[in-house]
Amino acid sequence: MFEALTDRLTQVFQRIGRKGRLTEEDVDEALREVRRALLEADVHYTVVRDFIAAVRERAIGEEVLRSLTPAQQVIAIVHQELVRVLGSERVPLLWASQPPTIIMLVGLQGSGKTTQVAKLGYHLRKEGRRPLLVAADIYRPAAVEQLRTLGKQHDLPVYDEGTKVDPVETVKHAVKVARDQGYNPVIIDTAGRLQIDEPMMQELERMAEAVRPTEILLVADAMTGQEAVNVAKEFHRRLSLTGLILTKLDGDARGGAALSIRAVVGVPIKFIGTGERVDALEPFYPDRLATRILGM
Amino acid sequence: FERSQIDRELFDDLEALLIQADLGVATTEALLERLQERVRRGEVRDPVEAREALREEMVALLEAAMRNRRVKIYQRGVPFVSLVVGVNGTGKTTTIAKLARYHLDQGRTVLLVAADTFRAAAIDQLKAWGERLGVPVIAHAPGADPGAVVFDGMQAAHNRGIDVLLIDTAGRLHTKSNLMAELAKIRRVIQRHVPDAPHEVLLVIDATTGQNGLNQARVFTEAAGVTDIALTKLDGTAKGGIAFAIARELGIPIAYVGTGEKPTDFAEFDPEAYVDALFFGDEED
Ligand SMILES: Nc1nc2c(ncn2[C@@H]2O[C@H](COP(=O)(O)OP(=O)(O)OP(=O)(O)O)[C@@H](O)[C@H]2O)c(=O)[nH]1
Ligand SMILES: Nc1nc2c(ncn2[C@@H]2O[C@H](COP(=O)(O)OP(=O)(O)OP(=O)(O)O)[C@@H](O)[C@H]2O)c(=O)[nH]1
């Protein structure tokens, strides 16, 4: 589809090219194709609008108007701008100066939190750490059992207090256990929730207040559409997110939601999930995601 | 619709509304073209009429797909088999709990089949729902062959004279052909017992899903013969607009909506109520 966009742009410029030198209106016609491609990739409507304005400014300021290959020029600018918004560099996990480092995963229902908790634990143990996983979802049927099972499968310790205890208390106790027994980091699995669910959002605020996590990562499904912006904004407003994990990128979703979230809340994308298995967690490369959003 | 006349800006506003509801570019354009056509014909003369016309077009689009619905015939003691499928985390297992309650309320006997043998504690999750609802669950050990569980489920439904059999399957991305082939195999196991089953193949689509939902619907339909859609998580602020694109391009109807995590947060789909609540609900304030 990257080819498709290139083709579409080439066609646009061929159609207008015969008139001679390109005008700003010609560039705008090309940018309409870019806009469409971004909307089809699920980038948020308003993010697309701002993005196109930025690209336009560069395009008419640069060689596009005089270029013999205007389609390629436009693609190059779009790609560079995408990478810029996505964050040009990889941002590693933060580590607390006083151990344990506490990593809390939050997000909508079914986005992949519990699975990424296990993946992160597995990944960090491989790097020589001693992670402790914490089951703080007391609501979803068998959520605690899910994390316990993943822990057992991969020999990762899981702390839980069943489903009758306030998860804020459970998390406090888990941090104490980690401190006493030298676990680091503590990785907390929270229940899925809607960003408009007031009591549930307050629970997260209380939890964050109680243990002051080093990282609060929003776990977002790569298949999310326009809603990603509302979700990320509200989670960020309430919790001051430190990063994002984009899951389920092993499918064919273009992942425009990531661009929307980056553009709106500005936090870095720290990992991507690329499968259901525990080893399917990868570092994030902005360049690759930019290419994917454009449909390559 | 606050605008005083029909102009370019009104159409821009409508485009923004529809795109932000995840209808996608093509479906948005199609709806707005129909509206434009009615303006040209003089049927629609001001923004209030434009609002009503768009509403009608949106309802009509969904209703056209609903004409493809298979009539659901429930017979006492002959299992009505419902196969529930979809990508990871959309709400399949929870929807099964909701469906179970829905059928119990209609006085039908229900049996659940735990054919997600892959995801950690997926079986426990379904069993927990079964216990809460007082409904039996046929399950094997984690990692077992899903086809074998379904086989046992069909047999149990038959022997016990169950009215409705609900089969929970593992979440899978439609791009994984081996996992899609597994669904085709499950279908064959079902058909060995009841040739005209499954009577319902429900594709569960999360309302937050963007344009990828269209690919999901296309491939699941090819592999598993999707008959209807259950649109979940409509209690959030997502509007589920991809269902319009699916209805328009593939003609697959929505049968049920999910509006929460409890078994009661569930309803049969009503296109008018849906379109009004999501797109035209706060129009008066
Ligand atoms: N294909 C794919 N599936 C994933 C990935 N990450 C998680 N999943 C699957 O997505 C589904 C939901 O994952 P969970 O970890 O249970 O999600 P959750 O956010 O904890 O869900 P709740 O606790 O109910 O809110 C499961 O079927 C996982 O196996 C991924 O990167 N790729
Ligand atoms: N808010 C809300 N949450 C829902 C709804 N339906 C399901 N959920 C939640 O979404 C999450 C995933 O639901 P599941 O039923 O486990 O989804 P699934 O499709 O079976 O997931 P996998 O089997 O892992 O693919 C759980 O936290 C559910 O409680 C709904 O209509 N509204």
Ligand SMILES: [K+]
């Ligand atoms: K989801």
Ligand SMILES: [Mg+2]
């Ligand atoms: Mg979970």
Ligand SMILES: [Mg+2]
């Ligand atoms: Mg499930």
